[in-house]
Amino acid sequence: MFHKLTGKKVSAEEASTVDVLSEIQECVRRKEDVLAERSRTAVLWIQYLEMVDILRSFIKAERTANWELHFEALTIMLPYLAASGHNLYVKCARLYLQSMTDLQTKHPDVYRNFASGLHVARGSDRFWAELSIDLIIEQVLRRSLKTSGGLARGRGLTEQQRLIWLLSMPACNLRNYLDTSSSLIPHLFSTPH
16 A cells, blocks of 8 residues: 555555554554553553644644545644643633534535535645634734834834735735735734723
């Protein structure tokens, strides 16, 4: 299977459904159980590897626009966030997951868009090129805030200055990235009241 995959005779999706991968996973689980019985340090490392796997799943979900994997990885992440004392992340993630659970029944059109991969933005046509919206904001909009002539160069961020900056932006760097309507742009920098 490895040679077929590297020789591009089968796709990654086909290779991931092969029975031999399940057998390998089962062998790894048995070995983990044996190691966990023998050493507390092994238990710590196994737990660490589980956390890394959750993070890898979350990154994969974002980079491949997989809504279901995004939702699953974030759900699995919650206990680890709580155990590490990140209470604000736990609170926000729980509320986010709770509202997204109802999305399919309350807003089926939005759910269909998210399930088809529109919960992330594509930076290019290459595979693994999707980024979450907060990263797009950081890379595109915040960069222009910090450059010469941007809002963060010695001036405050009053509502009027934000409006002037938004209206003077070239017709908009973000639109190239998001490919959505410009009605989203003014809400990105609005302050909570």
